[in-house]
Amino acid sequence: MLSSTRVSATSVAPRGRGASYLRRSLRLLARIPSAWIGVTIVSLLAAVALAGPAAAPYDPFHISAADKLRPPSPVHPFGTDDLGRDLLSRVLTGARISLAVAVVVLVLAMVVGVGLGLVAGYWGGWMDEVLMRTTDVFLAFPRLVLAIAIAATLGPGLSNSVIAIALSWWPWYTRLVRGQLLSLREQEYVLAAVSLGAGRPRILLRHLLPNVGSTVVIQASIDIGFAILATASLSFIGLGAQPPTPEWGAIIAQARSYMVDAWWYPTFPGLAIFLAVLGFNLLGNAVRDAFDPRLRSVT
Amino acid sequence: MAAYALRRLILIPPLLIGVSLLLFILTHIIPADPAKLIAGEHAGPDQVAAVRHAFGLDRPLPEQYVVYIEKLARGNLGVSMLTNSPVLGDLLQYFPATIELTAAAMVLTVVLGVPLGILSAVRAGGAFDLAAQVFSVSGLSFPIFFFGILLQLVFVRALGWFPLSGRLAITASPPHHVTGLYVVDSLLAGNVADLVSAVSHLALPSLTLALTSIAPTVRITRSTMLEALSQDYIRTAWAKGLMSARVFVHHGLRNALIPVVTVLGLYTSGLLGGVFLVELIFDWPGVGLYSVNAITAFDYSAIMGTSLLLTVTFVLINLGVDLLYAVIDPRIRY
Numbered sequence: 001m002l003s004s005t006r007v008s009a010t011s012v013a014p015r016g017r018g019a020s021y022l023r024r025s026l027r028l029l030a031r032i033p034s035a036w037i038g039v040t041i042v043s044l045l046a047a048v049a050l051a052g053p054a055a056a057p058y059d060p061f062h063i064s065a066a067d068k069l070r071p072p073s074p075v076h077p078f079g080t081d082d083l084g085r086d087l088l089s090r091v092l093t094g095a096r097i098s099l100a101v102a103v104v105v106l107v108l109a110m111v112v113g114v115g116l117g118l119v120a121g122y123w124g125g126w127m128d129e130v131l132m133r134t135t136d137v138f139l140a141f142p143r144l145v146l147a148i149a150i151a152a153t154l155g156p157g158l159s160n161s162v163i164a165i166a167l168s169w170w171p172w173y174t175r176l177v178r179g180q181l182l183s184l185r186e187q188e189y190v191l192a193a194v195s196l197g198a199g200r201p202r203i204l205l206r207h208l209l210p211n212v213g214s215t216v217v218i219q220a221s222i223d224i225g226f227a228i229l230a231t232a233s234l235s236f237i238g239l240g241a242q243p244p245t246p247e248w249g250a251i252i253a254q255a256r257s258y259m260v261d262a263w264w265y266p267t268f269p270g271l272a273i274f275l276a277v278l279g280f281n282l283l284g285n286a287v288r289d290a291f292d293p294r295l296r297s298v299t
Numbered sequence: 300m301a302a303y304a305l306r307r308l309i310l311i312p313p314l315l316i317g318v319s320l321l322l323f324i325l326t327h328i329i330p331a332d333p334a335k336l337i338a339g340e341h342a343g344p345d346q347v348a349a350v351r352h353a354f355g356l357d358r359p360l361p362e363q364y365v366v367y368i369e370k371l372a373r374g375n376l377g378v379s380m381l382t383n384s385p386v387l388g389d390l391l392q393y394f395p396a397t398i399e400l401t402a403a404a405m406v407l408t409v410v411l412g413v414p415l416g417i418l419s420a421v422r423a424g425g426a427f428d429l430a431a432q433v434f435s436v437s438g439l440s441f442p443i444f445f446f447g448i449l450l451q452l453v454f455v456r457a458l459g460w461f462p463l464s465g466r467l468a469i470t471a472s473p474p475h476h477v478t479g480l481y482v483v484d485s486l487l488a489g490n491v492a493d494l495v496s497a498v499s500h501l502a503l504p505s506l507t508l509a510l511t512s513i514a515p516t517v518r519i520t521r522s523t524m525l526e527a528l529s530q531d532y533i534r535t536a537w538a539k540g541l542m543s544a545r546v547f548v549h550h551g552l553r554n555a556l557i558p559v560v561t562v563l564g565l566y567t568s569g570l571l572g573g574v575f576l577v578e579l580i581f582d583w584p585g586v587g588l589y590s591v592n593a594i595t596a597f598d599y600s601a602i603m604g605t606s607l608l609l610t611v612t613f614v615l616i617n618l619g620v621d622l623l624y625a626v627i628d629p630r631i632r633y
Contacts, residue, residue: 034436137317140610144572149606152594153325229442233576236444237591252445256580263452270445278440285436 028290035286041279049096056089060246069262079264081254087264090246091272097247098276101162102227106220108166113173114216118204120174121181128178135171143168147230151239158247161240165230169223176219180212214291221287225280232273248273307618311611316368318610319603323364326599376607377600381593386604390586394608395479396466397585400577401570402480403505408512408566413559415513416520420555421547423525431517438514443573447507447580454503461503464582468496504581508573512566519562523555530554556627564620568613 029035048055064084072079078087120131138146151164184190185208193203234240235249243254248269255266342350351357355366370377376386419431455463466481467473474484474493482501485493527533528551536546578587586605593601 133317137314137321140314140318140613142569142572142613144569145575145606145609145613148572148575148590148594149322149602150325152590152602153322153599155597156595225440229440232442233444236442237575237579238595249442249444252448256448259448259452260456263456266445266448267452270442270448273442273445274437274440277442278437281436281440 025291029286032286032289034282035290038279038281038283038286041275042283045095045099045276045279048092049099052096053093055095056086056092058086058089060085060089060093061244062086069258069265071262072264078268079262081251081265082258082262087251087268090251091248091269094246094248094251094269094272095276097158097241097245098228098231098273101158101231102224105162105165105169105227105231106224108162109169109223110173110216110220112166113170114177114209114212116170117174117177117212118181118208121178122185122200122204122208131174132178135174138168138171139175141168143172143226144230144233147234148237148239151234156239156242158235158241158245161231161234164234164239165227169227172223173216173219176215177212180215181208184208184211218284218288218291221280222284225277225284228273228277228280304618304622307614307621311614314614315371315607315610319367319371319607320364322603322606323367326603327360327363371607376604379593379598379601379604381596381598381601386600389589389601390604390608393584393586393589396583397574397578397587399480399482399501400504400508400583400585401567401574403482403501404508404512404570404573405563405567407505407509408516408563411509412513412516413520416517416559417524417547417552419517420521420524420528423521428521431521435514435517438510438517441510443507443510444576444580446510447503447577450503450507451580462496462500464500464580466497466500466584467493468500471496504577504583507580508570508577511573512563512570515562515566516559520555520559523558524551527551527555553627557624560620560623560627564617564623567620568616571609571613 067084146168232249241247481497
């Protein structure tokens with residue numbers, strides 16, 4: 001009831017389009033049940049990631065030969081690994097790594113991708129042609145294959161895998177932004193800005209960027225789950241985080257040799273990846289449904 | 300249609316040049332010195348220099364690239380440092396296993412994904428539909444390497460229904476080589492024991508690989524089927540008094556199928572990414588395992604060769620999918 005009165009209040013006294021768009025979208029978002037599951041999982045994950053080592057009951061690096069490969073028990077709820085390290089502590093510490101890596105990957109991909117997309121879409125001409133043919137090469141591959149190929153070329157390591165995933169990711173944002181800009185640059189407010197003597201950087205940053213912003217954020221919210229998956233996959237192959245780093249994919253890679261005797265060893269980090277990705281996917285899909293104006297007319 | 304296919308095929312060489320250039324640049328901006336790696340840890344500076352000269356690594360970069368492309372044009376992908384044999388020969392030896400794995404995963408995707416999607420559209424809003432949707436969201440969020448390990452824990456370790464890894468029982472000898480696909484070859488040879496062994500070895504890896512494609516297939520089939528079922532001609536079909544099976548399959552499915560084929564094509568190519576993980580978990584001797592081994596050994600010729608092979612495969616799959624449209628939908632002409 002309360003929310004409906006608020007709706008009429010805004011429709012009587014219209015405010016800035018941006019604010020009401022955001023508010024309406026958020027209200028729609030709150031009505032999607034899976035969004036709440038997503039928000040819950042993501043908040044828990046973020047809390048654990050922020051707490052970092054403080055969330056872990058034991059030192060995730062502490063080796064204890066006497067405790068190796070212990071099954072789950074009240075003392076070690078997730079059991080211990082082949083070096084007697086507490087798995088719960090390692091999985092909890094891993095949350096920070098996975099989340100940080102995913103965010104860095106997306107920020108890198110977004111900065112490069114959106115920047116080049118703005119350039120290609122606004123300048124057009126040969127610049128557009130060169131950039132689009134370059135993205136063609138990148139998009140000729142499934143993202144994970146490209147990331148693996150690049151990471152393989154760069155050599156193993158967490159930072160190399162970040163670069164590899166970001167490098168395989170930016171063309172998607174470039175395409176997205178360029179496509180939008182092709183129609184946006186013909187808008188009257190751009191013409192108005194040009195006639196007022198605004199320079200290209202100003203038009204790009206002040207007038208065009210804010211208008212592609214929401215699309216990019218929606219895309220990023222869908223992509224973050226897959227960024228976590230890609231990071232874990234690279235680590236599992238041995239290209240990402242190296243032992244003893246408690247990265248989830250890397251833990252599972254180490255667990256493979258012991259899984260016949262210790263089912264808990266690969267299972268708990270695996271479930272952690274699943275839950276994290278599920279949380280972001282549920283949230284990302286709900287955000288897209290709530291914020292995408294084309295889908296809104298349907299709902 | 301032939302002209303269209305030809306035009307698409309002509310685009311492959313420029314694409315290969317682009318991909319090889321990208322990887323070539325990357326290999327040469329990294330700090331690791333391939334000459335040192337080839338020469339070994341204990342090599343002196345003279346030996347490293349000799350290796351550098353022997354592999355042409357002391358020449359300017361553009362020249363090295365031109366040499367590589369010239370060799371590539373003649374079908375020479377270089378020699379693998381790991382296996383000490385030509386990369387092309389290695390790839391030809393490993394590729395059939397990957398084709399078999401991917402094809403099996405694709406069959407599973409169609410056989411499981413499409414019917415599940417249709418059923419959930421026909422019973423939209425019901426319990427089955429809800430379960431299928433939960434499955435499809437979870438499937439997309441599940442790391443496939445973890446799924447493979449879970450399958451191994453349940454079906455190999457706990458139940459003992461399937462073998463842990465490999466393509467064939469150690470005691471069995473591979474069937475006479477015709478296609479390189481053990482299931483097909485053992486069928487052709489009429490060797491039942493090999494066939495059973497090959498299929499049971501293929502079951503878990505292909506199911507693992509198919510996870511990433513089954514989930515979206517269910518989702519797309521459901522939504523396109525729902526859309527098709529809301530059309531006027533469906534109402535007409537019902538009004539004519541047709542049996543429900545005929546309405547669903549002949550009028551609904553046929554029209555719902557085109558977007559499904561698009562997605563299937565997209566995910567077949569997507570499966571190529573999963574191949575690396577699945578082959579590693581199940582010790583499946585395909586190009587994925589070959590290149591993961593190459594990666595850990597810094598075997599650049601092999602890495603480059605695998606990447607180029609996958610590029611060609613990817614382009615061919617996409618072309619195949621485009622041509623398939625014309626078969627499914629007579630309205631499409633090239």
